[in-house]
Amino acid sequence: MPLKKICCIGAGYVGGPTCTVIAQKCPEVTITVVDLSQERIDQWNSDNLPIFEPGLDDIVKECRGRNLFFSTEVDKGIKEAELIFICVNTPTKNYGLGKGRAADLKYIESAARRIAEVANNSKIVVEKSTVPVKAAESITAILKANTKPNVKYQVLSNPEFLAEGTAVKDLMFPDRVLIGGEQTPEGQEAIQSLCWIYKHWVTEERIITMNTWSSELSKLAANAFLAQRISSINAMSAICEMTGADVNEVAHAVGTDSRIGNKFLQASVGFGGSCFQKDVLNMVYLCECLNLPEVAEYWQQVIKINEYQRRRFADRIIESLFNTVTNKKIAILGFAFKKDTGDTRESSAIHVGRYLMDEGANLRIYDPKVSRQQITRDLTDSEDPNKVRDLVTICDDPYQAALGTHALVVCTEWDEFKTLEYDRIYKSMLKPAFVFDGRLILDHEKLMSLGFQVITIGKRLQRPNVHRPYATAKGVQS
Numbered sequence: 001m002p003l004k005k006i007c008c009i010g011a012g013y014v015g016g017p018t019c020t021v022i023a024q025k026c027p028e029v030t031i032t033v034v035d036l037s038q039e040r041i042d043q044w045n046s047d048n049l050p051i052f053e054p055g056l057d058d059i060v061k062e063c064r065g066r067n068l069f070f071s072t073e074v075d076k077g078i079k080e081a082e083l084i085f086i087c088v089n090t091p092t093k094n095y096g097l098g099k100g101r102a103a104d105l106k107y108i109e110s111a112a113r114r115i116a117e118v119a120n121n122s123k124i125v126v127e128k129s130t131v132p133v134k135a136a137e138s139i140t141a142i143l144k145a146n147t148k149p150n151v152k153y154q155v156l157s158n159p160e161f162l163a164e165g166t167a168v169k170d171l172m173f174p175d176r177v178l179i180g181g182e183q184t185p186e187g188q189e190a191i192q193s194l195c196w197i198y199k200h201w202v203t204e205e206r207i208i209t210m211n212t213w214s215s216e217l218s219k220l221a222a223n224a225f226l227a228q229r230i231s232s233i234n235a236m237s238a239i240c241e242m243t244g245a246d247v248n249e250v251a252h253a254v255g256t257d258s259r260i261g262n263k264f265l266q267a268s269v270g271f272g273g274s275c276f277q278k279d280v281l282n283m284v285y286l287c288e289c290l291n292l293p294e295v296a297e298y299w300q301q302v303i304k305i306n307e308y309q310r311r312r313f314a315d316r317i318i319e320s321l322f323n324t325v326t327n328k329k330i331a332i333l334g335f336a337f338k339k340d341t342g343d344t345r346e347s348s349a350i351h352v353g354r355y356l357m358d359e360g361a362n363l364r365i366y367d368p369k370v371s372r373q374q375i376t377r378d379l380t381d382s383e384d385p386n387k388v389r390d391l392v393t394i395c396d397d398p399y400q401a402a403l404g405t406h407a408l409v410v411c412t413e414w415d416e417f418k419t420l421e422y423d424r425i426y427k428s429m430l431k432p433a434f435v436f437d438g439r440l441i442l443d444h445e446k447l448m449s450l451g452f453q454v455i456t457i458g459k460r461l462q463r464p465n466v467h468r469p470y471a472t473a474k475g476v477q478s
């Protein structure tokens, strides 16, 4: 049962931190994280890791070169390992059948084919990437169709529940570890081998074992429930703005019900990140394939509300700025999809930024952890690069970003934004100076006392000096 060598295919946001924590907790096990990207591996082997996660640098330094290795030698890693984690990306398909909804499993398939090609002894293959239900069956089919004599495979599902920004903490103290496998003696033995790893630091009652399909679906279900909670509170925020209720007060009142709980009830400009949208869409596609159109529609609505919230926020900025932002300078504070990460995948800032650029606004963007190159890449993804060059300035600090602008727009809840010198910022802005708090993190009373016009989500702070403050709600005037 004890394992000596593990390989992880995919050195990304999941593979890197997960294997780093396993290496620290299981010093007798050697772990090699392999990736096709030389650049990523070089970064993992440098002082400048490819991802920012609080607490990660120290553990990498402690384990790297001892029992943790990062390499591009994929075949060697596979050959030597008894257990292989597949942690490759599973983005939404942007072509062909299921385009825009289904998960693209080409990276999973190519990892499985590589294992089948080079393995010369038996392996436990662990699917850690988030996949549609029954993906383990496809991996098994590929492995079994290419089996060599004396090579046997067991495929397990072990979805990862870490959240970016708190990955190390989540890995060290998981709510639960989920392991799915075949209900056969061989399947159960493989499950026990993976349990052995986690038992180094996770108590037995937190390690849940189940059948493979339940495990795969549980991951999609968990992300769908989390995204649904955000869309639910964001839907409430729209009602609050129309009625004079305060979304924070409503969230508090609702969250104190122990059946509901108080987490994930923060209204905002919408959820981002590489997982929620992708996994909910994946669920929608699955339901459509299973001929469950009502269920598909139910989950699709979670995405619709998220898109509506971003659009609604951008519309309020435009309306508040006297119905035009053309040639107006607007500071965007925060570009990452949430605080404590440099990840921008599906960040709401990208969408809000694009809406404002479509109206001809000049954006001055600041984020403490996202590089200039990344911001430019994200905005040019679907925009003319010349337009981005003309309209976007990337700033090194928030004061520079705010200089000479009409408005500040908070898109990411970075702690540092709470304690900026807002009196200094106010003086450097054009008047009336607006703050749009898309994360509900600022001290609104204080900002208003400094002279700012403050507009936030789910709460009417003051009657802003605008013509149609709630014009997005058809036919209803405040």
Ligand code: NAI
Residues within 6 Å of the ligand: 009, 010, 011, 012, 013, 014, 015, 034, 035, 036, 037, 040, 074, 087, 088, 089, 090, 107, 108, 110, 111, 128, 129, 130, 131, 160, 161, 162, 163, 164, 274, 275
């Ligand atoms: P990522 O894009 O950061 O990393 C994936 C890595 O796999 C890339 O470095 C890529 O070069 C590598 N790769 C792809 N195909 C390969 C191959 N055939 N051989 C070797 N390397 C290969 O992705 P991330 O964020 O780590 O996500 C991985 C999976 O984990 C996804 O399915 C995602 O849904 C899931 N997940 C992600 C979480 C997150 O917070 N990012 C949390 C929980 C699950």
